[in-house]
Amino acid sequence: MPEDVVTMDKIVALCKRRGFIFPSSEIYGGIGSTYDYGHYGVLLKTAVKNAWWNAMLGRDDIVALDSALLQHPRVWEASGQLAGVTDPLVDCRTCKARFRADHLGELACPRKPSKHPGEGPECDLTPARDFNLMFETTVGPVKESGSAAYLRPETAQGIFINFKNVLQFSRKKPPFGIAQVGKSFRNEITPGNFIFRTREFEQMEMEFFVPPAEAPEWYEHWKQARLAWYEELGLRPDHLRLREHDADELSHYSSGTADVEYLFPIGWSELEGIANRGDFDLKAHAAGSGKPIEVVEQDGTRYVPYVIEPAAGVGRSVLAFLADAYDEEDLDGETRTVLKLHPRLAPVKVAVLPLVKKDGQPELAAELHTALKRRMQAEYDEGGSIGKRYRRQDEIGTPWCVTIDHQSLEDRTVTIRDRDTLAQERVPIDDVPDLLSARLAASWTSPKAGA
Numbered sequence: 001m002p003e004d005v006v007t008m009d010k011i012v013a014l015c016k017r018r019g020f021i022f023p024s025s026e027i028y029g030g031i032g033s034t035y036d037y038g039h040y041g042v043l044l045k046t047a048v049k050n051a052w053w054n055a056m057l058g059r060d061d062i063v064a065l066d067s068a069l070l071q072h073p074r075v076w077e078a079s080g081q082l083a084g085v086t087d088p089l090v091d092c093r094t095c096k097a098r099f100r101a102d103h104l105g106e107l108a109c110p111r112k113p114s115k116h117p118g119e120g121p122e123c124d125l126t127p128a129r130d131f132n133l134m135f136e137t138t139v140g141p142v143k144e145s146g147s148a149a150y151l152r153p154e155t156a157q158g159i160f161i162n163f164k165n166v167l168q169f170s171r172k173k174p175p176f177g178i179a180q181v182g183k184s185f186r187n188e189i190t191p192g193n194f195i196f197r198t199r200e201f202e203q204m205e206m207e208f209f210v211p212p213a214e215a216p217e218w219y220e221h222w223k224q225a226r227l228a229w230y231e232e233l234g235l236r237p238d239h240l241r242l243r244e245h246d247a248d249e250l251s252h253y254s255s256g257t258a259d260v261e262y263l264f265p266i267g268w269s270e271l272e273g274i275a276n277r278g279d280f281d282l283k284a285h286a287a288g289s290g291k292p293i294e295v296v297e298q299d300g301t302r303y304v305p306y307v308i309e310p311a312a313g314v315g316r317s318v319l320a321f322l323a324d325a326y327d328e329e330d331l332d333g334e335t336r337t338v339l340k341l342h343p344r345l346a347p348v349k350v351a352v353l354p355l356v357k358k359d360g361q362p363e364l365a366a367e368l369h370t371a372l373k374r375r376m377q378a379e380y381d382e383g384g385s386i387g388k389r390y391r392r393q394d395e396i397g398t399p400w401c402v403t404i405d406h407q408s409l410e411d412r413t414v415t416i417r418d419r420d421t422l423a424q425e426r427v428p429i430d431d432v433p434d435l436l437s438a439r440l441a442a443s444w445t446s447p448k449a450g451a
């Protein structure tokens, strides 16, 4: 297998160059590890979220929720996050750098990068200390006692505190799930690796409530289903794996957790966690609020459901899809940079390009563009040489370019250029929308797989 040409630097550069993702507050010198998404970044990220919603709501046993970012501080007290979502932290008295105590084995000593922190001759680490990852803010204009609130560090708690509402209004009974997509905030100690770990990020989380006896079975189901989701969206199977956590890695609430991991340019890393959270959360909120949270069966039996949670990150998925898609090829002595994204994820599905800006070609191209726009994200581009326009579309991952030329005006046929094979085919212009809709719906495997 030829070596993958992708590096993190190349992805960062492409994202900037093509308007996917910019460092935030750049004109003020930036604010560490915070990013803004430009047009193509928004389209890609929206496509990822839509694919997730389709996978969730395509089933009949999952409903949607959108809970508030700010929640009652007692939510975090009950969930254990106010006290417990802490990462042990160590400082080096010599170099003043700060590290996560549980990551020392993966980090490099800033003074002697061949060593891990604590292993260099001059390292002088403090004992591990707890550090709260939640951002604190004030509700109301005056900072006074009792006005503290926290930005949510995960979307999940918003689901648990609404369990009773949903149970009542959705007419669902376990097994059923509640899905949510939204921003979460963690004051991460060591953010970095572009959008892999940021302090503000989006999550796609689903809490699946089940009768306790069915929890092991549903845990298995969701591990496989979530792995399959990434494969269906084109991530190469040899770059994906499921890794079961060891007992000493489990969170305080979990009786089983597995990560979907992707082979990023930085190595195998977590894309998504699937956890069997048991009845920890619902019981914690019942105790915290003093209100019972349980399911009552028709025969009167009561129980607290167990929860299986697949929790994914939008930015991390975007990064994985970009890394998996990035390719460079030699084309007529020049390097062609191309994003071989699954067509359903590609920010733009089709570009309509008149070969020249005259002889009626722009008009015919505009007609096709209008027809395509109704069905899919389509771009019209008449500026610059055709080669330059192809290169631009390749770099943003557009799977199809339709070229209008001299012949198109004579017989209403156009050329479709395929991003991955570079094959060109001539088809009647009126067939293009149906043809591309069918291709968009078809299954797809990465041409990089097994390359």
Ligand code: ATP
Pocket: 154, 186, 188, 195, 196, 197, 198, 199, 200, 201, 202, 203, 270, 271, 272, 273, 311, 312, 313, 314, 315, 316, 317
């Ligand atoms: P990690 O060990 O990488 O910090 P985690 O196990 O704490 O992640 P979870 O709490 O399970 O993460 O969150 C679920 C998902 O949310 C993660 O798999 C990841 O995709 C995403 N996520 C979590 N923290 C961040 C972050 N700081 N930046 C970007 N995405 C994140």
